[in-house]
Amino acid sequence: MKARFLRLLHLAHRWLGTASGVLILAWFVSGLVMLYVPFPKLDTDERVSRQAPLQPDVLTVSPAQAATACPGKLRGARLAMALGRPVYHFSGTDAACSVWADTGEPVVVTPELARASAEAFLPDAKLGTVEPIERDQWTVYSTYRPHRPLLRISVDDAAGSVVYVSSRSGEVVAHTTRFERGWSWLGTVPHWLYFTPLRGDDTSLWRQLVLWLPVPALLTVAAGLALGLQRLRLRRRYPRGQITPYRGWKRGHHLLGLGGGGLAFTWLLSGWLSNHPFGLLEFSGLPKGAAQRLAGVAFSPADDLPLLKRQLAAAPGGREAEWYRFGGRHYLEVRGPDSSRRLDDQARQALPIPPQALADMIAAIEGQPVAQAELIHEADLYHYGRRNPAVLPAVRIRLADPEQTTWYIDPASGRVLGRVDAANRLHRWVFNGLHRLDFPPLGALPALRDGLITLLCLLGAALATSGCVIGMRRLRRQRPQ
Incomplete structure (x- = not known):
């Protein structure tokens, strides 16, 4: 019985490995590439x-007046410059909408405007033709949906750039280089199966593939x-003091499997679980309506143009302004190349929100008492940065509930940075x-x-290569006559 079971196990390993070996190799190699070259994103x-x-003096139309030119319900607004003119970029439930802030007329995106936006984004670059597309390999994310169709423009520069202009707002929404595209074909694209035909409006096939392909592996x-x-x-x-009965490639595969097989299994398992198969390892989001309760007021475009000009004057050198809400008030964040300033509805510097005020709001949202509310200046095990530094200081609010639910909030804006409960800790x-x-x-030693x-990925790749x-x-071996 034992011998038969081992034989079946051997056959399963042989033929499942023959079928999935290349896929396992691709995951190790692509994971290593992703460590150093992320998917292109602006x-x-x-x-x-x-x-x-920004040029406050040329503003003649308030956000509220401009918003009347946009259909549907609006969720937010930004102010920027385009072609030397101020423009409001509104985000809606279905599509983006932009309006000139000096005339109140909707932005009509023509090929000429798209080229001008690309030229402003990459000065002195030689542009190719404007090509309308719905999506391509580098714009598969759903975040581009409000801007579709996109206008793709190839650029004749040393980096081999390609820029994508929104057909709704006229602004550049994506920028890729030859280096990013080339390495992403070896990195993110095969690792997450980000192939254009699988990542359209209907992603059901993609979801089935990422659910079932790891199983044989x-x-x-x-x-x-x-x-x-x-x-x-x-x-x-074994004879000659060997610990393995195999020779050649099989010997290497056996020893590599003993050294890296456990790692390969945990990596494959954790990667598979990240897709939440059959509801496993699902993490929870914010309680329903939490964002609206923290904001305290629905978004409504500002109608006070003199106030907007005062706010911009209080933050000279800003290049983009965006409205946000907290505690029933509207604020304006003015961003520059190196810093940003937040102004209240009186054009004064917005003061940080006290931890206790945030704790009271979270207690009301969760319906649980607060065990601890504090301002932290260093990252912890659940609020930390990977590619980008963590937002610090941050307010950490721990509730007195069985799961010790913990919130992290930016005291400068009231933006939720994270919420951790038992499910999120497990994930x-x-x-x-x-x-x-x-x-x-290791979290505090990124180079190490x-x-x-890198070393472990190379070990896993070597294991998969030997198996391939x-x-x-085995497949090439001729059957005896």
Whole structure:
């Protein structure tokens, strides 16, 4: 019975490994690439750094007046400059909408305007033709939906840039380079199966693939671990004192499996669980209506143009202004290349929100008493930065409930930075801990952590490569005549 079971286990490992070996190899290689080259994305800092300074004197239309030109319900607004003119960018439930702040007329995005926006984003660059697209390989995220169709413009520069202009607002919403695109084909794209046909409006096929493709890989590694330990001999060794009965590629595969098989299994398992298969490892979000209760008032575009000009005058050099709400009041955040300033509805510097005031609001939202509310100046195990530094100082509010639910809030704006309960803690340790090695003391030593991940990814890639070679040799072997 035991011999038959081992034979079945051996066959399962052989043929499942032959089928999934290349996929496992691709995951290790792509994970290593992702560590150093993220998927192309235009972040707020880069966008702001490329914008022209705001000119309050040329404003003639208030946000409320401009908003009348936009259909549907609006959720937010920004003020920026475009082609030397001020423009309000409104975000809506379905699509973005932009209105010139000097005339109140809606922005009509023409190919000429798109080219001008790209030229302002990349001065002195030689632009190609404007190509309307719905999406491509680098704009698969749903965050681009309000701006579709996009206007793609190739740029003849040393970096091989491609910029994407919103057909709704006329602003550049994405920027990629040849370096980012090339490495992403080896990194994020195969790792997360971010292929354009799978990431359209209907992502059901993509979800099924990321749910089921890791299963044979997990079974392969689990069977290999069991067989590897069963064939290992540390006391009664094989001939010539060997601990493994194999030679050549099989010997290397056996030893690599013993050294890195456990790691391969935990990485595959934690990566698979990050997709929450069958509801496993799901993390919770904010309580329903929490964001609205913290804001205290629904978004409504400001109708006081003199106030807006005073606010902008109080933050000279700003390149973008965005409205936000907290505690029933509207505020304006004016961003510059190096810093930002937050102004209240009296054009005064907005003061930090006291921890106790935030704690009272969270207690009312959660319906639980507060055990501790404090201002922290250093990252902790659940509020920390990876690619970007953590927002500090932050207010940490721990509730006196069975799960010790903890909120992290930016005292400068009241923005929720995170909410951690039992489900989120489990996700943090299973995914971030096992998959990204985000645990003490490596979290405080990024260079050591990156070096260790690099070494382990190479070990996993070597294990997968040896398995692929063995599988290919098995398939090429001729049957006896």
